[in-house]
Amino acid sequence: MIRLAVLGSGSGSNCQSIFNAINEGRLDAEVVIVLSDNPDAYILERARRHGVSAEVMDCGGYKNKFPLEVQQAVAEKLQALRVDMVCLAGFMRLVKEPLLAAFPNRILNIHPALLPAFPGVEAWKQALEAGAKQAGCTVHYVDAGMDTGEILMQAYVPVMPGDTPESLHARIQVQEHILYPAAILSALARL
Ligand code: GAR
Secondary structure: OEEEEEEEOOOOHHHHHHHHHHHOOOOOEEEEEEEEOOOOOHHHHHHHHOOOOEEEOOOOOOOOOOOHHHHHHHHHHHHHOOOOEEEEOOOOOOOOHHHHHHOOOOEEEEEOOOOOOOOOOOHHHHHHHOOOOEEEEEEEEOOOOOOOOOEEEEEEEEOOOOOOHHHHHHHHHHHHHHHHHHHHHHHHHOO
């Protein structure tokens, strides 16, 4: 059985979509651990409710930094758990060499924009402010850059007149929840 790890910083709705895909037989895998840099993140609660072990990564009080020694410890933990693929799901820190080297071509991220447009934070807001007619989401392999790795799959989402950042993000998230499990399946087929 394919073994997944999920890293997230927030609500974990994308992690939930992975759980759902597994439960419904659309994704033949199991999530062996969920890790968060945020002790209050709802993703941890979702994992525990689902019977998946959930742990906090202590990033030493840094707001954005993902300290290399923490990445090294996470890499070792995930290797010890024989994880096949790492799925970033709303994880808001940059992954660097210790993790990338431990899981080459085995780390995926979901981003709420049509990359390469609008990398970085609150991408849906960037799209709206730029007057984009089309928004969307992207699943890509993770490299050392910010949202720069090879694109695996994308879904388009229309921008509607009167959209607010919240309404657009909600519409994007509906597509994210369909796209991410499908993209994971496709990445697994390439292993
Ligand atoms: C999602 O929209 C995801 O695409 C985005 O954060 C949200 C997390 O939602 N990720 C990024 O912006 C990463 N740069 P979730 O916690 O409900 O899955």
